[in-house]
Amino acid sequence: GQNIDQPTEMTATEGAIVQINCTYQTSGFNGLFWYQQHAGEAPTFLSYNVLDGLEEKGRFSSFLSRSKGYSYLLLKELQMKDSASYLCAVKPRYGGATNKLIFGTGTLLAVQP
């Protein structure tokens, strides 16, 4: 089967650090993605991990452990504008090329002053 789990909601304080976890079970694996989606807007690409380890991009970092089926998104120096839904998605491995992504239901992050 294919399953992606992430917490439904999280709350954090402005200026702090927050870690959003994601665990997955999919038919094959060809990369893990994180997207940010503000209410009423389109998801925007944040990060992509295909190998184990940490990918850092400014205030955002994403970690992957393929053996554990686990990833996290780390947000540092939180700002009010980071209040959004964070979507974890996995690209399963198929026989041919594909852009199909399997998404978790998203983690709604509320940043408080």
Place this chain on the structure above:
Amino acid sequence: KAGVTQTPRYLIKTRGQQVTLSCSPISGHRSVSWYQQTPGQGLQFLFEYFSETQRNKGNFPGRFSGRQFSNSRSEMNVSTLELGDSALYLCASSLADREYEQYFGPGTRLTVT
């Protein structure tokens, strides 16, 4: 560079009717994927097109169909609408050689009454 555009942005239909949604990818992008987003299920993959060919299809009934034109624009059609089809329909486009990064359009909000 213009982003992904989707028309219409909002649509209200009655049960039993059919609807056609349109997606224009970013110029030069040849891959278009469609997703349905609902509060309970999150984003679910509908289908994917590349160079006018359907490359992958999700687990949706045959009432959901799509196509892609030679200019990479894509349409999806839903026939015999049901109340449960009320959702945000998102399309995403990507370059053929950087298929890990998908750009989402703002979506079409479909309400079925």
